[in-house]
Amino acid sequence: QLQLQESSPGLVKPSETLSLTCTVSGGSISSSSFYWGWIRQPPGKGLEWIGTLYSSGGTDYNPSLKSRVTISVDRTKNQFSLKLNSVTAADTAVYSCARGLDSSSGYPAFDVWGQATMVTVSS
């Protein structure tokens, strides 16, 4: 059974870089049938898509975050990672990694989610 597990940095200082890793178990991150994504949810608010990693290694980012976001993959460890730089209090949120279903649109719905991790930006 596929499982995703986010690392948990917990607290990040303003202006620094938020780094999260998602470890995939029970399946290969290199499968061409799936995409991989990051989604966040500020406390008490709705869901915001951050970005998607494709099996080709290509990426797609939310324009609102694009200048600060990098998603990368480490196939040897079956992991993918999120880096968000120059964080502010507005980046405080619960961050989730998820598996995206391949669709003919080229964009995913997310069918398997990690447990999520709370990241607080504060000095």
Next chain:
Amino acid sequence: ENVLTQSPGTLSLSPGERATLSCRASQSVASDYLAWYQQKPGQTPRLIIYGASGRATGTPDRFSGSGSGTDFTLTISRLEPEDFAVYYCQQYGGSPLTFGGGTKVEIK
């Protein structure tokens, strides 16, 4: 950006009643690439509907999705106690992927 607006914000119903949730898009959703998620407190979202009307694995048949273009509906035919949660729609017909603001289905 395709903005998704969900209504109502909160739906107060009793177990056994029918729930009808709306998701309206600011632009037509390509080929009905519209998904619905259920989220319970302290949990991550669970995909329940994709392609506007396809049930995800494990979704009970009391959940049904319908609609096309800019207007989509999630219907729960008879609410069970475990169905009280927040529901989000998401379009994946184009980038950026966007989510609606959610509808909370609460016990009346």
